[in-house]
Amino acid sequence: MQKTITIQVKRYIPEKQPTPFYQDYEVPLETKWGVLDALTYIKDELDGTLAFRWSCHMGVCGSCGMMVNGQPALTCATFLEEYLPGPICIEPLDHFPVIRDLVIDTDAFMGKLKYVKPWLIPAEERSVDDGENRQTPAELAAFKQYTLCINCLLCYSACPVVGLNEDFLGPAAIALAQRYNYDSRDAGQTQRHDVLLDHGGAFDCTLIGECSRACPKHVDPTGAIQRYKADGAMEFWKRLLLPRGAAKR
Amino acid sequence: MSKSRNNDPFWWSFFGAGGVFSSFFVPIHILLLGLALPLGWVLWPEHGDLLALARNPLARIYLFLLIALSLFHAAHRIRFTLHDLLLAKSIDTPAAFVCYGGAIVGTLCAAMTVWTL
Structure with a gap:
């Protein structure tokens, strides 16, 4: 019976070597070990210089996304046993600059996220004295799916458009825009249209669907983007045909 | 983000309308003209x-x-398929020109044909 498995890690240590290289590690094949457990073993027992991000170890924080045998995956929720007899190739998420080893630079994503204003923009300012913003279960259901995104960025790695077009807002940012667009407490749709209708917005999506396949939380960014295209096309024609004031309302 | 207006929603509207129209009606024509007759x-x-x-x-x-x-639906789909297949952003503008141009020419031909039937 197999006692160990080979983990092949794509390393990048810019201060030592300007180009990435692969390094093999032999780790114990423990029952129910995730790929993240194997990386932790490497760091603790074999090579303390290995750099990777992780936090919750339970598929909630979205920090430990990496390419596992070429597919974007949360390494805490991906088990060694799925890849027997090995080896397992671990690389940083595709389509992102790499800072070191498996640690990617998420600054560009954070910048894009800000563009879509992912916060409640109420029609009128309310004070605490005005009481709660009440919602019916149906109103909650209209956007709840899109709240489940954990910003793990697997969808950005899976999306070929992200790889081709660095201006594309990307699946998670557009799904998050829709999370607020469909919220009954929100009135910021017009402001988000300005970004989503523009170059790099939702219409850059070519409907490949890999984002929804990669999403570990079943947010279905493809669906969110397609729903936006229908809404956005209506808004486009309104802005084109109606007098300026009327279309903006 | 560019200052110029993004025309993709314009083309997408025809793509979307074409998708709905052709998915409902083209199968009827295929069934009638391709099989039943x-x-x-x-x-x-x-x-x-x-x-x-x-x-x-x-x-x-x-x-x-x-x-x-249906022509505009096909044009938009082919444009994006070329973009994805060839993995080249640079192909997009010429592909858009050829695809939508073809759809416009086809639309004019269809208009003339239908008008002069």
């Missing part, structure tokens, strides 16, 4: 009867929309 499930209509049907104003509008919107 050649296989003898229904009798061939007389040419004169078909022509009279096609000359009905509503039929002319229907035929024009069916052809034109």
Whole structure:
């Protein structure tokens, strides 16, 4: 019976070597070990210089996304046993600059996220004295799916458009825009249209669907983007045909 | 983000309309003209009867929309498929020109044909 498995890690240590290289590690094949457990073993027992991000170890924080045998995956929720007899190739998420080893630079994503204003923009300012913003279960259901995104960025790695077009807002940012667009407490749709209708917005999506396949939380960014295209096309024609004031309302 | 207006929602509107239109109606034409008539499930209509049907104003509008919107649907899909298949952003502008240009030419031909039936 197999006692160990080979983990092949794509390393990048810019201060030592300007180009990435692969390094093999032999780790114990423990029952129910995730790929993240194997990386932790490497760091603790074999090579303390290995750099990777992780936090919750339970598929909630979205920090430990990496390419596992070429597919974007949360390494805490991906088990060694799925890849027997090995080896397992671990690389940083595709389509992102790499800072070191498996640690990617998420600054560009954070910048894009800000563009879509992912916060409640109420029609009128309310004070605490005005009481709660009440919602019916149906109103909650209209956007709840899109709240489940954990910003793990697997969808950005899976999306070929992200790889081709660095201006594309990307699946998670557009799904998050829709999370607020469909919220009954929100009135910021017009402001988000300005970004989503523009170059790099939702219409850059070519409907490949890999984002929804990669999403570990079943947010279905493809669906969110397609729903936006229908809404956005209506808004486009309104802005084109109606007098300026009327279309903006 | 660029200052110029993004025209993709314009083209997408025709793509979306074409998708709905063709997915509903093209299968009927395939069933009738591709299977039912050649296989003898229904009798061939007389040419004169078909022509009279096609000359009905509503039929002319229907035929024009069916052809034109399907062309725009195909144009948009082919443009994006080229973009994804060739993995090249640089192909997008020439591909858009050829695809939408082809759809516009096809639409003009369809308009002329339907008008002069």
